[in-house]
Amino acid sequence: MSLFADRHILVTGSTRGLGYAAALKFLEEAASVVIHGRNMKGVEATASALARQHPGRVRGIAADLADRKAQDHLAAESGEIDVLVNCAGVFRDQLLQHAGESDWRDMIEVNVTAPWRLSRALLPVMRRRQGVIVNVGSDAALLGYAGSAAYCASKGALAGLTRALATELAPEVRALCVCPGPIDTDMMRESVASHPDPAAARRLWESYPLLGRIADPAEIAEAILFAASPACTFQTGALIIVDGGATAGRRP
Amino acid sequence: MLSFDYRGKSVLVTGAGRGLGFAMARAFLEAGARVFVNDRNAELVRAAIARLPPCDRLVPAPADLSTPDGAANAVAPALAAGELHVLINNAAVNVEKSIEETSDEHWDQHLAVVLGAPFFTAKAALPLLRVSRGCIINIASELGLHAIPNNIAYVSAKHGVLALTRALAIELAPSHIRVNALCPGTMDTELMRQCAQDSGDADAYYRSFRAYHPLGRLAAPEEIADFVLCLASPAAAFMTGSSIVIDGGSTAGRL
Numbered sequence: 001m002s003l004f005a006d007r008h009i010l011v012t013g014s015t016r017g018l019g020y021a022a023a024l025k026f027l028e029e030a031a032s033v034v035i036h037g038r039n040m041k042g043v044e045a046t047a048s049a050l051a052r053q054h055p056g057r058v059r060g061i062a063a064d065l066a067d068r069k070a071q072d073h074l075a076a077e078s079g080e081i082d083v084l085v086n087c088a089g090v091f092r093d094q095l096l097q098h099a100g101e102s103d104w105r106d107m108i109e110v111n112v113t114a115p116w117r118l119s120r121a122l123l124p125v126m127r128r129r130q131g132v133i134v135n136v137g138s139d140a141a142l143l144g145y146a147g148s149a150a151y152c153a154s155k156g157a158l159a160g161l162t163r164a165l166a167t168e169l170a171p172e173v174r175a176l177c178v179c180p181g182p183i184d185t186d187m188m189r190e191s192v193a194s195h196p197d198p199a200a201a202r203r204l205w206e207s208y209p210l211l212g213r214i215a216d217p218a219e220i221a222e223a224i225l226f227a228a229s230p231a232c233t234f235q236t237g238a239l240i241i242v243d244g245g246a247t248a249g250r251r252p
Numbered sequence: 253m254l255s256f257d258y259r260g261k262s263v264l265v266t267g268a269g270r271g272l273g274f275a276m277a278r279a280f281l282e283a284g285a286r287v288f289v290n291d292r293n294a295e296l297v298r299a300a301i302a303r304l305p306p307c308d309r310l311v312p313a314p315a316d317l318s319t320p321d322g323a324a325n326a327v328a329p330a331l332a333a334g335e336l337h338v339l340i341n342n343a344a345v346n347v348e349k350s351i352e353e354t355s356d357e358h359w360d361q362h363l364a365v366v367l368g369a370p371f372f373t374a375k376a377a378l379p380l381l382r383v384s385r386g387c388i389i390n391i392a393s394e395l396g397l398h399a400i401p402n403n404i405a406y407v408s409a410k411h412g413v414l415a416l417t418r419a420l421a422i423e424l425a426p427s428h429i430r431v432n433a434l435c436p437g438t439m440d441t442e443l444m445r446q447c448a449q450d451s452g453d454a455d456a457y458y459r460s461f462r463a464y465h466p467l468g469r470l471a472a473p474e475e476i477a478d479f480v481l482c483l484a485s486p487a488a489a490f491m492t493g494s495s496i497v498i499d500g501g502s503t504a505g506r507l
Contacts (some may be wrong), residue, residue: 068356095423096371096374096375096378096420096423096424097375097378099371099372099375101320101372104320104368104371104372108363108367108368112363112408112412113359113360113363116359116404116408117356119351120351120352120354123351123352140415140419141411141415142415142418143418144415144417144418144419144420144421144422144423144493145419145422146419146422146423147423148419149371149416149419149420149423150371151419152415152416152418152419153367153371153412153413153415153416153419154412155415156411156412156413156414156415156416157363157367157408157409157411157412157415158408159411159415160395160396160399160407160408160409160410160411160412161404161407161408161411163398163399163407163411164399164400164401164403164404164407164408165351165404166399167399167400167401168350168351168401168402168404169351237399
């Protein structure tokens, strides 16, 4: 298979979780991939492991996306990119009365502003190369979750960003927003572990999708790959909901 | 015209200096409410109050909402009065720029005022709204539901407002606080008239906006304000987490 031969892809937040699953699949489809993570050690470990299987097609760049200089550094170092996958995200549970300024700032900065600033920086290249921007949103853009107002606001804004990018950049660049439901990642496990009753918290997450379970990251990565692929020719500005039915309705 | 009785109720309207905010402040005042009038400085608030009938139910609440401290300052007069039933998050900025022209400063200001302010103002007002079992109305926009070119920061922030509204509605429902969003289409405001003049061809400017709305006209701020009075009243007691569209048909389809 070589759906992405000669295509250069930046996947933010790809040292683990969903971003890693997507990077792996892009590599299996012959793409060249920039692995990105917050710290150099994690990036080097992931990139060198992947490079052993896919020599010459993996690079790693470390950048803390809460920091604008680091965002600029990531964009500048990424070079000629065909597909930008904005996957890095911050999720912090917090009731409104306890909401802190720095948590709000981090979630808005990493979940919305970094995708915006990376898109803007890579735009000249992507216009020329008929690129694709895939933003990883969330069902939280469409469903309200108690204790997650800042996260929901950031993912809703990311959906809006996607539509605005698509509106203004068509037909050269397509922009899509893949909206997953709960996924079995470190982000999910950390959130569950911090709950007073972790087993109950996990059962609650499992109860949201009609399919009655949490997604494997690879299942969502499939949707990201399709959105980014040359097979996806007539889709732009869309929210691609991959949530096991969480937004469709409730189970009895 | 429906009439609603807000005697004995307190309402905070952010961005009440002009346009829809001013129309809402006037409508709540005429319905008997005490109105906390917010805009970004004392002079704008004073000017707005001077255009309304003299009344001791008008309380200045000037504050620049681009920071969390500013949001707290806007709520401070209500906290001092010990009462708030309705919070209207209306303040916004909207400057049209292409993607390439959208600077960090422009982006940050739109995200802070359009999306951050409703969050932090709601947080500051929460103790009072718990007591009153009150409601929050976030004035979003049809651009919370679809996009147009050259408005990326505003479109992103307004989409965020709708998601924020749903999350707060779910979180605050057990406290009997309702949270809804309103998505108006284009209104014929002072700002609109100014933009039309600045465009060099006011008639063409207005024609393009009229054509955009299937009803063939712009909304009057007063008709949106009347609907807000309904939404904040017991008539809408079972509504929460809604995004109510009032846009002359512009998000429904294309003529």
